[in-house]
Amino acid sequence: MNPQNLPQRLARKFLDETFELTTWENLKPWYEKLQNQPIPHVAALRQWFVNRSELESYLSENFAWRYIRMTCDTASSQYQTEFNDFVENIQPHLAYFGNLLDQKALECPFLNQLEEKGFQVAIRGMKKAAEIFREINVPLLTQIQTEQAKYGAIVGAMSVLYRWSRNDPAPGLRLSAIYRPSGAPRCLVHHSKTPPTRPTPARRVAQ
Numbered sequence: 001m002n003p004q005n006l007p008q009r010l011a012r013k014f015l016d017e018t019f020e021l022t023t024w025e026n027l028k029p030w031y032e033k034l035q036n037q038p039i040p041h042v043a044a045l046r047q048w049f050v051n052r053s054e055l056e057s058y059l060s061e062n063f064a065w066r067y068i069r070m071t072c073d074t075a076s077s078q079y080q081t082e083f084n085d086f087v088e089n090i091q092p093h094l095a096y097f098g099n100l101l102d103q104k105a106l107e108c109p110f111l112n113q114l115e116e117k118g119f120q121v122a123i124r125g126m127k128k129a130a131e132i133f134r135e136i137n138v139p140l141l142t143q144i145q146t147e148q149a150k151y152g153a154i155v156g157a158m159s160v161l162y163r164w165s166r167n168d169p170a171p172g173l174r175l176s177a178i179y180r181p182s183g184a185p186r187c188l189v190h191h192s193k194t195p196p197t198r199p200t201p202a203r204r205v206a207q
Contacts, residue, residue, distance in 0.1 A: 014051035042110040
């Protein structure tokens with residue numbers, strides 16, 4: 001594909017083009033700006049949604065690239081640190097302020113005047129998110145994502161060695177070994193024409 005034909009990102013109108021996420025402190029003013037933005041009529045509400053979407057789109061892309069770099073190079077402590085910094089020091093604040101913005105939108109008297117296609121789905125999602133949000137759960141979500149990142153790093157660091165002989169009846173189906181990272185023991189696996197015997201299920205013991 002010709003690089004000139006690739007879709008280009010639209011110019012930002014709310015978030016500065018030069019903005020780079022470094023800490024929560026340099027991101028917080030943009031959320032406070034949304035929180036304090038007056039909404040005197042339905043047109044202002046539409047623009048408020050556009051501004052919020054622009055900010056959250058930037059953060060979604062930023063988070064995605066941190067995750068991609070970390071999983072592509074699982075040995076990089078820098079990429080791991082950058083990802084963990086987002087999960088531990090930025091995302092908890094996003095959950096809290098995201099709930100505040102949901103509440104602001106849901107309490108707006110012009111919300112029912114948004115009749116354009118797609119708004120009803122977004123509004124239904126905000127209502128459900130506001131209903132189930134509990135600030136006490138935010139640290140739990142952070143812990144879950146941290147553990148998921150650790151799992152991704154472990155799986156990404158695994159390597160598989162294949163050995164194939166021209167005499168094999170089914171070329172490429174012989175798996176010789178799977179090596180696990182961090183000094184974990186090697187797990188040997190061998191595939192042949194004969195399927196393995198299904199293990200006998202354990203009997204259920206009545207208590």
